[in-house]
Every structure is written in structure tokens, then in C-alpha cells.
Amino acid sequence: MSGPTVIASPRDERFWADARAELEGLPHGGGLNIAHEAVDRHRADADATAIVAIDRQGRRTTLTYAELRRATNRFANLLESLGARASDTMFVLLPRRPELHVCVLGAMKARLVVSPLFPAFGPEPIRQRMALGHGRVLVTTASLYERRVAPIRASLTHLERVLVIREHDEELPAGTIDLSAALSRSSDRYEIAATRPSDPALLHFTSGTTGTPKGALHVHEAVVAHHSTATTVFGLQSGDVFWCTADPGWVTGMSYGVLAPLTVGATLVVDEADLDADRWYGILEREHVNVLYTAPTALRMLRKAGGDVASSHDLGALRTIASVGEPLDPATLAWATSTFRVPVLDTWWQTETGGIMIANRAGVEVRPGSMGTPLPGIEVAVLDSDDRGVPRQHDGHPVAAAVGETGQLALRAGWPSMFRAYLGEPERYARCFADGWYLTGDLARLDADGYVWFVGRCDDVIKSAGHLIGPNEVESVLLQHADVAEAGVIGVPDPVAGEIVKAFVVLRAGAPGGERTTRSILAHARRQLGAAIAPREIVITTTIPKTKSGKILRRLLRARELGLPEGDLSTLEPEV
Numbered sequence: 001m002s003g004p005t006v007i008a009s010p011r012d013e014r015f016w017a018d019a020r021a022e023l024e025g026l027p028h029g030g031g032l033n034i035a036h037e038a039v040d041r042h043r044a045d046a047d048a049t050a051i052v053a054i055d056r057q058g059r060r061t062t063l064t065y066a067e068l069r070r071a072t073n074r075f076a077n078l079l080e081s082l083g084a085r086a087s088d089t090m091f092v093l094l095p096r097r098p099e100l101h102v103c104v105l106g107a108m109k110a111r112l113v114v115s116p117l118f119p120a121f122g123p124e125p126i127r128q129r130m131a132l133g134h135g136r137v138l139v140t141t142a143s144l145y146e147r148r149v150a151p152i153r154a155s156l157t158h159l160e161r162v163l164v165i166r167e168h169d170e171e172l173p174a175g176t177i178d179l180s181a182a183l184s185r186s187s188d189r190y191e192i193a194a195t196r197p198s199d200p201a202l203l204h205f206t207s208g209t210t211g212t213p214k215g216a217l218h219v220h221e222a223v224v225a226h227h228s229t230a231t232t233v234f235g236l237q238s239g240d241v242f243w244c245t246a247d248p249g250w251v252t253g254m255s256y257g258v259l260a261p262l263t264v265g266a267t268l269v270v271d272e273a274d275l276d277a278d279r280w281y282g283i284l285e286r287e288h289v290n291v292l293y294t295a296p297t298a299l300r301m302l303r304k305a306g307g308d309v310a311s312s313h314d315l316g317a318l319r320t321i322a323s324v325g326e327p328l329d330p331a332t333l334a335w336a337t338s339t340f341r342v343p344v345l346d347t348w349w350q351t352e353t354g355g356i357m358i359a360n361r362a363g364v365e366v367r368p369g370s371m372g373t374p375l376p377g378i379e380v381a382v383l384d385s386d387d388r389g390v391p392r393q394h395d396g397h398p399v400a401a402a403v404g405e406t407g408q409l410a411l412r413a414g415w416p417s418m419f420r421a422y423l424g425e426p427e428r429y430a431r432c433f434a435d436g437w438y439l440t441g442d443l444a445r446l447d448a449d450g451y452v453w454f455v456g457r458c459d460d461v462i463k464s465a466g467h468l469i470g471p472n473e474v475e476s477v478l479l480q481h482a483d484v485a486e487a488g489v490i491g492v493p494d495p496v497a498g499e500i501v502k503a504f505v506v507l508r509a510g511a512p513g514g515e516r517t518t519r520s521i522l523a524h525a526r527r528q529l530g531a532a533i534a535p536r537e538i539v540i541t542t543t544i545p546k547t548k549s550g551k552i553l554r555r556l557l558r559a560r561e562l563g564l565p566e567g568d569l570s571t572l573e574p575e576v
């Protein structure tokens with residue numbers, strides 16, 4: 001046998017070459033640079049709006065492509081005047097404001113490697129990531145600097161320059177440079193030097209929901225996938241208004257909240273504030289948003305606020321809603337589809353893949369609960385694997401699982417936005433590949449038509465009395481119950497069954513609670529899932545611990561349940 005035979009989408013050899021040809025490339029054969037494709041190449045429509053920014057107070061500012069070009073040129077010149085060099089790492093610790101876009105794209109023009117940090121990070125996760133990434137330059141605000149960086153500055157031995165934005169005319173912190181003053185002294189003309197497609201551009205730290213932070217390194221060639229997926233998944237064209245609600249500290253907010261929509265000349269909506277249903281509906285209406293890219297968690301929060309809030313707004317411009325990051329459960333999908341009356345499309349990808357790999361698309365039948373089908377240019381297999389997702393070797397090679405069987409989801413290595421390293425961890429990187437396949441760490445099933453069904457992270461599956469259970473299938477069913485707003489499921493050790501399924505649920509406002517509600521949820525779960533898979537125990541709680549990108553931290557649920565150390569909590573969304 002020679003490798004997997006069941007493949008969802010056979011690779012089209014020409015696809016990526018054609019996708020690359022859609023981009024301009026640097027003048028005079030100077031290679032490929034993300035910032036050129038996102039900013040400089042929009043010369044013909046330079047007066048079009050690139051960014052609409054809304055600050056916490058609701059004040060609105062805009063930036064045209066021409067303004068973005070000049071601002072990013074100034075920033076690139078500034079970096080060079082400060083002695084920053086190609087391949088130096090620049091960290092960004094900024095709120096969601098257009099300065100972030102200017103710094104990210106300007107640094108890419110100067111060929112630095114950009115690494116975004118969540119603005120909610122405390123000093124320790126900042127220190128850890130900046131030390132691992134050898135951060136030479138940091139851009140932040142004066143107040144974030146004082147609170148989060150000043151206490152650890154002495155330990156950041158690689159850090160040479162700190163550029164700060166003063167939001168309220170605060171004093172300039174000692175040892176920092178005032179960004180706006182320095183920019184005003186920089187020229188707004190800049191020529192991007194030759195950039196190889198394989199030159200590093202982005203460093204994204206991911207600790208996922210199960211492990212310690214690792215730095216996934218991406219290259220300029222990733223822009224081929226950003227641009228291609230903006231078209232194939234979202235149908236984006238120049239002039240469209242696109243709102244990705246994710247923070248750029250998460251790969252979604254960088255690939256689709258900064259880069260991909262700009263490469264097609266769309267208008268980006270950038271909202272500084274966090275989720276608030278009224279505010280979101282107001283923005284969708286006033287900005288005539290055509291495509292909204294968000295997370296299932298956010299859709300569930302909108303649902304909690306009630307469908308009538310949506311119906312009091314004119315959302316006529318909205319064409320598509322897409323989601324990523326965790327399973328889009330059928331109950332939320334059904335609610336969103338009937339409330340917004342537009343296609344609601346689940347998409348799947350990872351920090352390591354750099355862009356969307358598997359997705360539902362407008363015009364293609366949506367199968368509720370499925371993540372859709374592989375995108376053109378992406379070859380997918382579900383590998384015959386053991387219970388923990390480790391691919392079984394057949395004559396030294398992994399092979400495909402049968403249709404409908406659960407196994408580890410794998411992608412044929414070689415798409416343009418594939419990560420090229422885990423910083424400083426070559427062995428860990430090598431372990432992600434087998435026989436030319438990238439192993440995603442997710443378990444999935446393929447159906448006969450090539451739709452991909454998510455089962456769970458390999459580390460999260462539950463083995464109970466011989467059954468392999470993905471927490472997601474249980475959570476999706478719990479979410480169908482009228483009283484359940486959020487659900488998180490883990491396995492806990494059991495002397496008889498090995499593990500048993502335990503569920504934590506947050507109730508919807510107005511749900512009665514108490515023993516009767518628990519019994520009713522249990523009965524619903526047993527009816528839908530059968531006694532072997534339904535939770536043995538349901539705990540009603542007020543919050544489910546989640547990462548800043550909305551993923552359930554089952555590792556933490558388990559640790560709390562079993563009284564184990566809680567481990568790295570830097571990505572934990574603060575409980576409110």
C-alpha cells in the first residue's frame with residue numbers, strides 16, 4: 001500500500017500557480033511581499049476606503065488605500081532609521097485600532113517578522129513570547145507599556161526599541177519613543193526591497209487549548225492563500241465591506257482581520273470594543289457590512305440577546321456570515337440562518353495552516369454539523385488512527401481510514417500559507433508530518449461526498465466503555481436544549497468504564513435551573529445520543545473557561561475537576 005487513498009479533494013497541480021498569478025508581485029521581479037499585495041498594488045483605486053475604524057466611544061475614522069500606503073511607508077522608513085533590519089522580530093501589543101494595521105503592514109514592507117500579542121495579555125505571557133521570539137522592536141500604547149511591559153523590560157534582553165502611542169497625552173514612558181512624533185519626521189515614500197516568497201513574515205504564538213505556547217512561523221508566500229481564500233470562501237471583491245471580529249492576537253484576526261481582505265481591495269471594519277449585541281447590529285447596519293467573519297461563541301452570544309434585536313436593524317447589505325475556531329453546532333447554525341436569512345458558513349483552519357483549508361461556501365449545500373469540503377488546492381485525508389489519533393503505519397506508511405471512520409485529519413503538505421517552523425523547536429515541527437502529510441492534531445470523519453465532520457482535538461477525545469466520544473458531538477446536542485446557552489464536556493476517570501462523560505452547562509437567562517432542569521437536559525441527551533454517549537453527570541455553572549478566541553479550555557475543566565495543576569493560562573479569557 002502506498003499512502004492514503006481516500007482523499008476529499010485531489011490536488012490540482014495548477015491551482016496555486018494560477019492563484020499566484022492573480023497577484024502582482026514586486027516590481028522588476030523583486031519577489032512577493034504581503035504588504036505590497038495588501039496595500040501598494042491598489043494604485044488604480046487608491047481613494048477607496050481601506051479601513052473604517054470605530055473606537056470604544058463609537059467615534060469613526062477612515063483610511064483610504066492611498067493614506068494606508070503613505071502611513072505604512074512612513075513606518076517602514078522609521079524602522080529602518082532606528083536600525084531595524086530584515087528578519088528582526090517586531091512585537092505588536094495594541095488595541096484593535098488602525099495604528100495596528102499600519103505597524104503590521106509597514107513592518108512587512110521593511111521585511112521584519114511581525115508577532116502580534118493579545119492586548120489583554122498580562123506581563124508573563126508577554127515576557128514568555130517576546131523572549132522566545134527574540135523581539136527587537138515593540139509597538140504598544142503608553143498605558144499598556146506602563147502596566148504590562150515596564151515591569152518586565154529588564155528581562156527582555158533582545159528588546160532594543162519600544163515605540164509607544166500616547167492616547168491621552170500621557171507622559172512618554174522612560175526608554176520609549178513617541179510613535180506619532182517619530183512618524184511625522186519620516187518620509188512617506190518607500191520602496192520595498194526584494195522579498196523572497198520564502199522570507200519570514202509572521203510569527204503566531206499558539207498554545208491551543210491543550211499545550212504550552214509554540215511560535216508558528218509564516219512566510220510572505222502565505223499571501224497567495226490569503227488572497228485565494230478571500231475569493232473562494234467569501235466571494236470578496238474590491239469595494240465589499242468585510243468585518244472580521246477577531247483580535248489580530250489570534251491568527252484569524254491577522255489573516256482575515258488585516259491581510260486577506262486588503263489583498264482584494266475590500267473595506268475592513270475594525271472595532272476596538274468587545275462583543276455587545278446592540279453595538280454589533282448597529283455596526284452591521286451603519287457600515288453596510290457585506291460579509292461578517294466571527295466565531296460560534298459570538299453567534300451564541302447574539303442569540304442570547306434575542307432575535308428581536310436583530311430584526312430591529314436593517315441588515316440588507318449582509319450577504320454571508322462565516323465562523324471559525326470551534327464547531328458551529330447545528331442549533332446555532334439554524335438560529336443564525338433563520339435570523340439573518342443569509343448563508344452561514346462554518347470554516348476550518350489552524351494557526352499552522354495560515355488560512356482557511358476546509359469550508360462551506362455559498363452555493364454549495366450546507367450539511368449542518370459539517371465543516372464543509374476542502375478548498376481548491378487543498379488535499380485532505382482522514383488517516384486510519386488509533387483511539388488517540390496516532391496514525392497506524394501500514395508497510396511504513398499512513399493510510400486513509402474508511403469513509404465514515406474517525407481518524408486524524410491530515411493535509412498534504414505544500415500549500416502556500418503552511419507554517420514553516422515552530423520557532424526553536426525543529427523536532428516538534430518534524431513530528432507534525434508523516435509521509436508528506438501534515439498531521440493536524442484534530443480527529444474527523446469524511447462522508448462519501450467529501451464533507452469533513454469534526455470530532456475533536458486528539459487530546460480531548462473521551463474513551464468510555466469502548467466508545468470513542470468527541471466532546472463536540474455531546475456539546476452540540478446539549479446546545480439543542482432550550483435551557484442551555486453554553487456547554488463544555490470532558491471525560492473523567494471511572495473504574496468501570498475507563499472514563500465517563502461529564503458536562504458543564506451554562507443556562508439561558510430565565511431558565512428555571514435546579515434538579516428539574518438538570519434531569520430534563522439529561523433526558524434530552526440520552527434520547528439523542530443514547531445512554532453510552534450521553535453525559536453521566538451534568539453540572540450547572542455560570543461560565544465555561546474559554547480561550548480569548550472562544551475555544552473551550554477542556555484541559556482546564558479537567559484540571560479543576562481532578563484537582564490537577566492548571567498549567568499555562570495565558571490564553572484564558574478572563575471570566576466576567
Ligand code: 6R9
Pocket residue numbers: 206208251252323324325326327328346347348349350351352371440441442454456457549
Ligand atoms: C483558526 C483557528 C485551531 C483549532 C483546530 C480545531 C479548532 C477551528 C474549527 C475548529 C471545529 C471548526 N477549530 N475551526 N473546530 N470546527 N470550524 O481557530 O486557529 O486557534 O490555531 O485553532 O481550532 O481544533 O485544530 P487555532
